[in-house]
Amino acid sequence: MEVIILPTPAEVGRVAAAKIASVVAHKPSAVIGLATGSSPQGIYTDLHRRVTAGEISFTRTRGFALDEYVGIPLEHSESYASVIARDVVEPLGFDPSRVRVPDGRATDIEFAAEEYDAAIRAAGGIDVQILGIGANGHIGFNEPTSSFASRTRIKTLAPSTREANARFFDSPDQVPTHCLTQGLGTILEAEQLVLVAQSSTKAAAIAAAVEGPLSSFVPGSALQLHEHVTVIVDEAAAGLQLADHYRYTYVNKPEWQRFS
Numbered sequence: 001m002e003v004i005i006l007p008t009p010a011e012v013g014r015v016a017a018a019k020i021a022s023v024v025a026h027k028p029s030a031v032i033g034l035a036t037g038s039s040p041q042g043i044y045t046d047l048h049r050r051v052t053a054g055e056i057s058f059t060r061t062r063g064f065a066l067d068e069y070v071g072i073p074l075e076h077s078e079s080y081a082s083v084i085a086r087d088v089v090e091p092l093g094f095d096p097s098r099v100r101v102p103d104g105r106a107t108d109i110e111f112a113a114e115e116y117d118a119a120i121r122a123a124g125g126i127d128v129q130i131l132g133i134g135a136n137g138h139i140g141f142n143e144p145t146s147s148f149a150s151r152t153r154i155k156t157l158a159p160s161t162r163e164a165n166a167r168f169f170d171s172p173d174q175v176p177t178h179c180l181t182q183g184l185g186t187i188l189e190a191e192q193l194v195l196v197a198q199s200s201t202k203a204a205a206i207a208a209a210v211e212g213p214l215s216s217f218v219p220g221s222a223l224q225l226h227e228h229v230t231v232i233v234d235e236a237a238a239g240l241q242l243a244d245h246y247r248y249t250y251v252n253k254p255e256w257q258r259f260s
């Protein structure tokens with residue numbers, strides 16, 4: 001696992017975007033795993049800058065969202081289908097037909113979940129998965145005690161997650177109670193994982209995921225099982241025992257391994 005500590009949230013977005021851009025530059029038809037929430041916004045902002053500057057194009061790139069609420073209409077401004085369209089597809093110029101979001105409105109939700117995993121496999125798998133992390137250590141919507149082997153499936157949102165996401169809704173009780181999320185097993189099949197976190201509210205979750213024991217109680221610790229993980233955090237989120245080692249490693253990173 002590579003851990004990169006940067007001074008500001010904007011730098012986190014810029015460096016994580018550089019990582020995504022390097023994948024797409026190498027493979028224009030790459031499959032990107034797309035995350036929602038506040039954490040990846042800086043990535044999308046920097047990628048938009050690169051698109052506008054003509055440095056990169058997403059017209060051939062494919063996308064699979066990490067998760068979706070169950071129980072809100074597709075056209076709701078906070079459905080992840082709406083968020084992905086507004087924050088990713090439109091500004092970055094993805095072909096909408098190449099981007100999928102789990103179908104939280106399916107009448108057969110189990111079938112929709114299985115079909116989503118099958119579609120990811122049929123696309124050749126995810127080349128790079130963007131991730132944020134919840135204050136309770138969740139990735140995607142895999143709440144504490146999610147199995148490391150889990151596949152895309154329906155989950156109940158933890159009360160603390162509903163509370164955290166209430167800021168996107170008119171009132172806390174409007175936050176759905178359920179979601180469809182890629183499982184930890186699904187996420188671990190991506191070729192590369194890039195997790196970003198900013199602010200002190202994420203420091204405990206980052207410390208537990210990166211330096212704590214492997215435990216389904218901290219779903220983010222599943223990252224330790226993956227071969228190619230880049231965790232990019234700002235100083236406020238970096239309450240890490242080996243922080244100095246990560247800084248030293250980054251400064252001394254061989255030129256040929258650098259992506260920004």
Ligand code: GLP
Binds near residue numbers: 035133140
């Ligand atoms: C959300 C999402 C996750 C996200 C996490 C943190 O509810 N389902 O994908 O990483 O919780 O959210 P935020 O980035 O807004 O802090």
